[in-house]
Amino acid sequence: MTGGTLAAEAKGTAPMLIEATIAGDIAQIKAAIASGADLEQRDAKGRTALLIATHADNPEAAKLLIAAGADVNAKDDILDTPFLYAGAEGRDDILKAILATGKANLKDTNRFGGTALIPAADHGFPETVRILLGTGINIDHVNNLGWTALMEAVILGDGGPVQQEIVALLVDAGARDIPDHDGISALQHARKRGYAAIVERITEGRRPL
Structure with missing residues (x-):
């Protein structure tokens, strides 16, 4: 799929962003963001694109999403967030990018409190x-x-x-x-x-x- 076609299809649709992030396709992620994809759309597990990128330890994708304004505290179905998961699993490059926004909820807790x-x-x-x-x-x-x-x-x-x-x-x-x-x-x-x-x-x- 070309960037132009992606941009046309992704406008206002986050599933394209979710799919691109799962695939780790940076070009498609950029195109989806540029076309206005909803950054907070969830997959079947309640994960946003940013949390998916954090799970995959993909700093390039995560930083693109963070720069675009993705919520670093968005909870999934098991109460993980990009910030909590980055801390729990040693995703240090992503963690630093999240903390640099000044928006990480330091008091937030996971499913174990x-x-x-x-x-x-x-x-x-x-x-x-x-x-x-x-x-x-x-x-x-x-x-x-x-x-x-x-x-x-x-x-x-x-x-x-x-x-x-x-x-x-x-x-x-x-x-x-x-x-x-x-x-x-x-x-x-x-x-x-x-x-x-x-x-x-x-x-x-x-x-x-």
Whole structure:
């Protein structure tokens, strides 16, 4: 399909934009945007084109959509947004572009009641954690499971170098060791698992509750 034909067909229709984004076709994405496609049209899972581009880790497509004004906080059927997903899955180039808009809802939460920082910490993305800690995000937010980013970095990690780095970033940024719903702290969990380096790091930087 030529760009001209696409522009004619895409005017006022977002499905063309969705399809182009799924295909990762930058030329078609540009043409759909230029022809006025609805940036907030959803696919069968409730995802916008920007969220689809974020899932695909396609910074070029995502940046085009962000520049065109796509909503960085648009929820899909499972309560993910481009911002939340970029943080959770370490899509750092896209995350930076989203944060640069100044429109990311730092207080927004996923289906587990967690901010973007919490899954970034437990999924093992230190650079993403570093980026998010440079914002005003609540470092001590507690999700529906009763866990903070520090807690998840300990109990959902393997205690290895990556998780050690993430724990250090959180502790250095002022994260408090808030106990879980059972009254067990991240430090206690780390001790139980034999994560000596993490125990030492939390102990060194532990702040009173």
